[in-house]
Amino acid sequence: MEKLLISRPLPLAVVAVARQHFDVTLRENTLPMDEAEMVEALQNYDAVLPTLGDLFSADIFAKAGAPRARILANFGVGYNHIDVAAAKAAGLTVTNTPGAVTDATADIALTLMLMSARRAAEGERLVRSGNWQGWHPTQMLGLHMSGKILGVIGMGRIGKAIAKRAHYGFGMDVVFYNRSQVADAEVPSGQLVSIAEVMAAADIVVVAVPGSPATHHMINAGALGAMQSHAHLINISRGDVVDEAALIAALQTGQIGGAGLDVYEHEPEVPEALRALDNVTLLPHLGTAAEEVRTDMGLMALDNLAAFFDGKAPGNIVS
Incomplete structure (x- = not known):
């Protein structure tokens, strides 16, 4: 099984599905990952499921060297916290979850x-x-x-x-x-x-x-x-x-x-x-704050991961 880091607590239904398909590490902290955590995530996991506030900048990819991670499956439609060009240069695919939100x-x-x-x-x-x-x-x-x-x-x-x-x-x-x-x-x-x-x-x-x-x-x-x-x-x-x-x-x-x-x-x-x-x-960023919506977002991120590791093109690749 590929090793997957989920950067924040997600709805239980999403975590349960993730554990069926991946070797999951669930980070329990609700705050964004710090620099050391992001570098470690890129080095030690096959995939990362990050979200808003996890600032995967060009500097983070540079410090990670040749990362083990091959995909960032972002939880959310917005991905301005990820330097997509730097991710691609490091060999990573980036996806998001439009439609669900x-x-x-x-x-x-x-x-x-x-x-x-x-x-x-x-x-x-x-x-x-x-x-x-x-x-x-x-x-x-x-x-x-x-x-x-x-x-x-x-x-x-x-x-x-x-x-x-x-x-x-x-x-x-x-x-x-x-x-x-x-x-x-x-x-x-x-x-x-x-x-x-x-x-x-x-x-x-x-x-x-x-x-x-x-x-x-x-x-x-x-x-x-x-x-x-x-x-x-x-x-x-x-x-x-x-x-x-x-x-x-x-x-x-x-x-x-x-x-x-x-x-x-x-x-x-x-x-x-x-x-x-x-x-x-x-309002405190309530845009998608309904349980069924957050569940749909998580399942869409997992679908992107499953397609990627099955050798298929994920449906929501960020260009």
Whole structure:
């Protein structure tokens, strides 16, 4: 049996299947692997199943020398924590788990859209504080989401799933930006030529691009400056896609109406200045946090491993 290191605790059903097919070492620590652990994993295992925060950089591959490991089967669709070029140069295949996360991540986007627009987190804090004095006609007035314009930055699987929910569920018109032409957005929508155009047109903007050097700080001060003063920004992609300092400034000055975040630029660190703001909803990276979804993700990662070691091309090779 090939030796497999699983870098974090996974649902029991996933671990049980893994043990049927591999000689499994399950790392019980919920924190990311440190440098020494990653180097050892590459040197001592045939395969590694890493996840978000396990920073397999070019330096890690260099320190591992000629690694024993032949594949990194990432648990998650995002893989910006893995230097894919360095992995390939070291002889490793990298896979991920798209598809399994689409609906759950889109659901969290809609959760944040509603929470931010309707000031739900702020209202919940008010009730818990004991300072709520009862209903009145002008209390905590928010943005009515139905019939508004949704802007999607990144019209891939998740972007399309968000657009479907927003259009068919809330009657929202959809505009979007995507680096390549989208032949079928699956909802009535308009592809605009720049991020700024989408930011300016939309009442709510959802960022749904993958994390990569190309998307780092894609949503910067200029993009935020194009938004309408009542508009809300939602980020369910990767934290560093948004310039967090610029977002904090836009929220502090009322340049934009609000924000809903599930990811952060230096996760798990969340700046105190962001935590202090009432016009931002903050979730602890809950995008795929449903047991059946995490189980499906784990099983997809195992399918990638099984195909690889059977001499077949895994279904989700990262290019």
